[in-house]
């Protein structure tokens with residue numbers, strides 16, 4: 101990530117479909133907010149300012165999944181204008197909880213919620229992560245991203261460095277913290293599958309990880325699936341739990357799994 105000579109980095113923060121929790125997280129950096137706006141040239145951030153500019157950017161942070169035709173166009177426009185596009189938060193990196201496994205499942209959900217209402221201003225499309233439509237340079241997962249993760253990213257970006265990566269699953273930190281393993285007690289924890297970055301905050305409090313940082317690199321879904329089956333959970337319950345925050349990224353796994361077990 102190169103600095104724009106001695107000029108401030110031009111940053112745009114954009115929200116597609118989601119709860120806006122990642123944008124809110126930035127606003128929640130109350131002690132650092134003035135410094136953030138002084139250190140970087142925040143060109144666009146609808147939640148924080150009204151004089152937004154759609155110009156060339158060094159970095160675009162894109163939150164939310166792509167859920168309408170208008171968002172596809174908006175995203176492609178951002179890609180054209182930004183040197184670096186960052187998928188910001190789990191909806192952008194993995195599709196979030198609104199992403200469904202299949203087009204049929206999504207159609208069914210859409211009908212249940214909206215019935216036969218005709219949408220006039222844009223057309224809804226199956227919610228997907230942003231890299232289904234554009235090339236993405238960096239991924240900052242989390243639902244929402246954590247404050248430390250965002251500030252760390254920003255400080256490193258201002259210095260021209262790439263963000264820190266979190267290669268381990270939640271279990272590694274959980275073990276460092278000497279927690280009793282919840283899986284061994286028959287509680288369906290997704291720590292082995294989930295990228296760490298949160299410091300294993302849930303199992304630290306005896307609550308199972310439900311996967312909000314998205315799948316860890318190289319996560320062994322098959323092994324966790326059989327383990328949960330052994331603990332007495334059925335396929336639908338396991339699928340629902342695993343898919344909650346993995347969005348469309350687990351579709352292939354379950355389709356293959358279903359075929360093999362038929």
Ligand code: SF4
Pocket residue numbers: 270271272274275279280281282283284289290291292300303308309
């Ligand atoms: S409690 Fe969860 S995160 Fe901790 S070691 Fe067990 S499976 Fe992993």
Ligand code: SF4
Pocket residue numbers: 270294295298299300301302303308309310311312313314
């Ligand atoms: S432990 Fe799991 S569910 Fe809890 S914050 Fe971390 S990644 Fe999210």
